[in-house]
Amino acid sequence: MTEANGSLPSISDADFALTSKGMSGAERTAALKKLKDYLGYYRDNFLGYQVNQDLRSVAADLPELLKVHSNNIGDPFTDSNLMTHTKPLERAVLAYYAELWGAEPYRNTSANDPEELETAWGYVLSMGSSEGNVYGLLNARDYLTGKYLLARPHTLPDGSVSGVPKVSLAQAEPPKDNPNAHSPVIFFSHDTHYSVAKAAHTLNIPSFGEVGNRRYKADAQRVMGTGTWPKEVPSTGGDAGPGTIDVDKLVKAVDFFGGKGHPVVLVLNLGSTFKGAYDDVEGVLKRLGPVFTEHGMNERTVEQEDGTTDRRNAYWIHVDGALGANYLPFLRMAQDQKLVAREPRVPAFDFRLSNPGIHSIVSSGHKYPGSPWPCGVFMTRRKYQLQPPPLPAYVGSPDTTFAGSRNGFSAAVLWNFFAQHSYADQVTMVVRCHDTAVRTAEALRKVDEKLRAHGKEGLDVELSPHSLSVRFRMPAAKYVRKYSLANVAIATGHDTVKHYSHLFTMPHVTDALIKELVADLMREDAFPQEAEYQLEQAHLVTDMSVADADLSEVVAVAMDRGFA
Numbered sequence: 001m002t003e004a005n006g007s008l009p010s011i012s013d014a015d016f017a018l019t020s021k022g023m024s025g026a027e028r029t030a031a032l033k034k035l036k037d038y039l040g041y042y043r044d045n046f047l048g049y050q051v052n053q054d055l056r057s058v059a060a061d062l063p064e065l066l067k068v069h070s071n072n073i074g075d076p077f078t079d080s081n082l083m084t085h086t087k088p089l090e091r092a093v094l095a096y097y098a099e100l101w102g103a104e105p106y107r108n109t110s111a112n113d114p115e116e117l118e119t120a121w122g123y124v125l126s127m128g129s130s131e132g133n134v135y136g137l138l139n140a141r142d143y144l145t146g147k148y149l150l151a152r153p154h155t156l157p158d159g160s161v162s163g164v165p166k167v168s169l170a171q172a173e174p175p176k177d178n179p180n181a182h183s184p185v186i187f188f189s190h191d192t193h194y195s196v197a198k199a200a201h202t203l204n205i206p207s208f209g210e211v212g213n214r215r216y217k218a219d220a221q222r223v224m225g226t227g228t229w230p231k232e233v234p235s236t237g238g239d240a241g242p243g244t245i246d247v248d249k250l251v252k253a254v255d256f257f258g259g260k261g262h263p264v265v266l267v268l269n270l271g272s273t274f275k276g277a278y279d280d281v282e283g284v285l286k287r288l289g290p291v292f293t294e295h296g297m298n299e300r301t302v303e304q305e306d307g308t309t310d311r312r313n314a315y316w317i318h319v320d321g322a323l324g325a326n327y328l329p330f331l332r333m334a335q336d337q338k339l340v341a342r343e344p345r346v347p348a349f350d351f352r353l354s355n356p357g358i359h360s361i362v363s364s365g366h367k368y369p370g371s372p373w374p375c376g377v378f379m380t381r382r383k384y385q386l387q388p389p390p391l392p393a394y395v396g397s398p399d400t401t402f403a404g405s406r407n408g409f410s411a412a413v414l415w416n417f418f419a420q421h422s423y424a425d426q427v428t429m430v431v432r433c434h435d436t437a438v439r440t441a442e443a444l445r446k447v448d449e450k451l452r453a454h455g456k457e458g459l460d461v462e463l464s465p466h467s468l469s470v471r472f473r474m475p476a477a478k479y480v481r482k483y484s485l486a487n488v489a490i491a492t493g494h495d496t497v498k499h500y501s502h503l504f505t506m507p508h509v510t511d512a513l514i515k516e517l518v519a520d521l522m523r524e525d526a527f528p529q530e531a532e533y534q535l536e537q538a539h540l541v542t543d544m545s546v547a548d549a550d551l552s553e554v555v556a557v558a559m560d561r562g563f564a
């Protein structure tokens with residue numbers, strides 16, 4: 001679609017307002033046409049967010065699924081009485097991911113086979129990674145706070161005892177010698193997605209900073225080198241750094257809280273939201289291993305009411321791999337095949353790691369490989385799950401997932417992609433995305449040089465290693481909208497911020513689209529005057545009604561959260 005009168009396509013409430021009379025056929029057709037043209041334009045120019053907009057095979061292969069309500073309610077590994085489900089496809093997708101992430105696919109043949117407890121359990125999310133982060137942290141909390149499922153004989157109203165016991169969630173007492181044994185604290189970096197902080201808040205898992213400032217204030221200076229405990233683990237090099245977690249600071253803080261007897265929840269990022277940075281999961285775990293051992297955190301006993309015991313780690317490592325967990329395995333294969341630079345090595349991050357290993361991973365299916373709506377995959381090992389709560393009888397499948405109803409379509413979308421694209425195809429696809437990111441950064445650096453040669457401010461182009469996210473100075477609003485660019489204000493001093501945009505070279509991004517962006521960024525009107533930025537900054541502060549708070553902190557916390 002061409003731009004009308006040089007302005008960008010838009011839709012308004014008036015175009016779609018509903019009345020008690022409904023719309024005439026002609027009005028409705030016109031409104032839907034407007035919607036189609038609008039979405040089509042912005043899909044074709046889409047650069048700012050890490051989602052794949054190439055969905056042609058979904059439209060071509062799966063239209064029949066639009067004519068049925070499919071619902072995978074309940075546990076993926078138990079079929080329910082709701083027959084319009086796609087659970088065999090969901091289980092195929094889960095087995096595929098288990099193998100991709102180095103775990104044995106789900107197996108459950110007998111109740112007490114310890115090897116089966118090592119196998120993977122997971123499900124296809126109805127939301128994206130936000131749901132998986134909540135669910136991962138819910139599992140982490142219940143595991144680390146000493147929750148367990150207690151089965152009691154179930155006496156029926158007629159006095160007989162049911163064959164199915166009554167199961168309830170019970171709470172173990174911490175051992176006498178460690179009153180903190182069931183009081184976990186959570187660690188995540190400054191560059192972590194806001195859904196993690198929200199999940200921790202929802203689930204009442206305090207951050208190490210909250211607990212530190214409440215109970216161990218005097219130690220902050222010695223451990224962290226700051227007067228108070230920070231809310232989040234600092235990122236390496238601060239806002240100007242690559243966006244990875246500061247491992248030295250993390251290790252010091254974990255050592256301190258482990259020494260006080262607290263269990264630890266740690267969230268690591270595989271593709272931080274804004275900078276696309278990868279935490280070195282393997283390297284972090286290597287550093288934390290001796291700390292966990294020193295504080296006796298590898299195995300702690302949870303003593304249950306009936307005297308039985310359960311042995312658990314006193315830590316839970318959750319990998320937020322919203323984007324990275326889906327395509328880094330293929331980038332690693334590309335490194336093995338010398339198709340992309342072998343250094344720095346893409347970090348190992350999955351269930352292959354051990355002692356200490358990871359407990360859960362989440363990824364968003366709509367980011368990669370792509371889906372018309374949010375979806376994703378959550379995965380853990382069976383041994384980290386509490387046994388499923390009682391069966392809601394009318395559904396006939398254990399209630400192990402976060403949502404009730406789960407759409408059956410997402411599993412089919414993921415299944416269709418993996419059935420269509422071999423590992424080799426996906427290696428080719430991610431190499432293309434990777435090379436597009438490198439070429440885009442090069443092209444934008446040339447724009448940067450030209451701007452500077454004309455005495456103007458440069459673009460400050462950045463591309464973290466093996467990231468698909470290219471960061472550059474934010475252009476004028478019309479270009480931000482044209483390409484759906486995601487933006488962030490980064491504090492560069494006490495009261496100065498710089499505005500950046502980023503783009504992601506997802507599979508749908510073509511060289512032609514990058515060329516168009518480069519041409520736009522060379523235009524006279526591409527970069528507004530400094531005064532305009534100042535104005536926007538003022539609006540930002542007013543909007544947030546925090547005029548008297550420290551601007552750099554407010555801006556960093558509120559804006560450095562990226563996705564949407």
Ligand SMILES: *Cc1c(COP(=O)(O)O)cnc(C)c1O
Binds near residue numbers: 323
């Ligand atoms: C996008 C993203 C999320 C949230 O995923 P949704 O699919 O939007 O729920 C979480 N973490 C990271 C690192 C992300 O990039």
